[in-house]
Amino acid sequence: MGFGWGIVGFGWVAQDHMAPALAATGHRLVAVTDPDPGARGRAAALGARTYADADALAADPAVEAIYVATPNHLHAEAVAAAARAGKPVLCEKPMAATLAAAEEMSRQVRRAGILYGTAFDQRHHPAHRALREAVMAGRIGRPTAIRILYACWVGPDWAETGRENWRIDPGKAGGGALIDLAPHGLDLVDFLVGEPLVEIRALLQQRVHGYPADDGGVLIGRTDSGILASLHVAYNCPERLPRRRLEIQGAAGLLTAIDTMGQDSGGRVDLQDADGRVASLNIRDAEISPFRAQAERFAEAVRGGDRSAFSLERDLHTMRLLDLAYRDAARSPNVSAAVAAGP
Numbered sequence: 001m002g003f004g005w006g007i008v009g010f011g012w013v014a015q016d017h018m019a020p021a022l023a024a025t026g027h028r029l030v031a032v033t034d035p036d037p038g039a040r041g042r043a044a045a046l047g048a049r050t051y052a053d054a055d056a057l058a059a060d061p062a063v064e065a066i067y068v069a070t071p072n073h074l075h076a077e078a079v080a081a082a083a084r085a086g087k088p089v090l091c092e093k094p095m096a097a098t099l100a101a102a103e104e105m106s107r108q109v110r111r112a113g114i115l116y117g118t119a120f121d122q123r124h125h126p127a128h129r130a131l132r133e134a135v136m137a138g139r140i141g142r143p144t145a146i147r148i149l150y151a152c153w154v155g156p157d158w159a160e161t162g163r164e165n166w167r168i169d170p171g172k173a174g175g176g177a178l179i180d181l182a183p184h185g186l187d188l189v190d191f192l193v194g195e196p197l198v199e200i201r202a203l204l205q206q207r208v209h210g211y212p213a214d215d216g217g218v219l220i221g222r223t224d225s226g227i228l229a230s231l232h233v234a235y236n237c238p239e240r241l242p243r244r245r246l247e248i249q250g251a252a253g254l255l256t257a258i259d260t261m262g263q264d265s266g267g268r269v270d271l272q273d274a275d276g277r278v279a280s281l282n283i284r285d286a287e288i289s290p291f292r293a294q295a296e297r298f299a300e301a302v303r304g305g306d307r308s309a310f311s312l313e314r315d316l317h318t319m320r321l322l323d324l325a326y327r328d329a330a331r332s333p334n335v336s337a338a339v340a341a342g343p
């Protein structure tokens with residue numbers, strides 16, 4: 001019998017990415033809770049039992065782990081239900097809408113002694129694993145900098161599911177483009193060079209859309225050993241423009257990943273040496289989706305295997321960086337004034 005999952009919040013990412021990944025892995029979608037009748041219907045059509053709330057779902061003996069994919073401000077209560085039931089939980093990024101909620105979540109996870117992981121699927125992307133191996137093997141020499149562009153278009157009426165656009169409501173999302181998109185980049189810095197940022201600065205904009213959340217941001221940071229990072233995240237970049245690019249610069253070369261950041265496998269990675277010669281990097285298991293690899297590794301960790309891909313303390317550090325970034329940006333002059341002034 002395949003590993004049994006319960007899902008809290010069966011919206012876009014759960015339906016389009018997690019459910020297909022579970023099917024590909026041979027895991028079972030056992031149970032779903034979601035207040036939306038359409039979502040419950042689609043879950044039932046896949047053979048899942050539907051429950052009124054996360055506590056009832058967590059009590060189902062066939063649920064071996066819980067995946068939380070609600071809007072951000074509801075992550076904490078779903079994780080608390082998993083903790084009460086003593087079930088392992090894989091929770092979507094960001095951990096919570098606020099640092100305080102993430103800290104409270106962490107206390108409950110520690111008290112219950114359950115396995116917790118934030119669903120940073122991009123550390124399971126085959127191209128990103130190849131990048132990490134290349135860095136660790138010294139193929140670019142001593143790493144000096146990481147540059148990330150991760151952007152998309154989220155207009156005021158955007159919603160993949162045709163429903164509520166909670167992403168542009170800071171009370172629910174915890175912010176805007178920065179809190180939605182930067183967690184992936186911050187986690188990738190740690191994954192790719194083996195050390196997290198320890199210092200961070202931020203500038204935000206509300207430049208194109210009229211909503212109350214940031215629609216763009218630039219972060220700069222530094223790791224303990226001195227690697228510099230810059231991240232540009234945005235909700236105001238047309239989807240057809242180049243918008244997913246990751247570079248790792250070293251003293252002896254440059255790694256460039258194009259169109260690898262996202263929910264699917266694919267994209268391209270090039271290695272350029274100090275003489276300028278460019279070669280594509282060989283990517284093992286290039287077709288395996290990050291969500292599938294993530295589900296497999298989480299189940300393996302639940303069953304006593306390698307847990308290194310999941311770390312509550314690491315994820316809490318990422319939440320602290322996000323909180324610092326928003327507090328740093330808040331010291332800048334009011335960005336709304338720039339929006340009112342126009343280009």
Ligand SMILES: NC(=O)c1ccc[n+]([C@@H]2O[C@H](COP(=O)([O-])OP(=O)(O)OC[C@H]3O[C@@H](n4cnc5c(N)ncnc54)[C@H](O)[C@@H]3O)[C@@H](O)[C@H]2O)c1
Nearest residue numbers: 008009010011012013033034036069070071072092093161
């Ligand atoms: N890892 C990734 O690449 C990735 C991609 C997209 C979204 N996400 C994250 O996944 C989460 C969900 O995003 P989405 O785009 O799927 O949102 P969505 O709005 O499409 O889906 C959210 C679902 O949660 C349901 N919901 C609301 N209240 C609930 C409750 N109390 N209990 C159970 N379900 C409830 C909604 O009805 C909806 O079906 C967010 O935290 C987001 O940041 C991650």
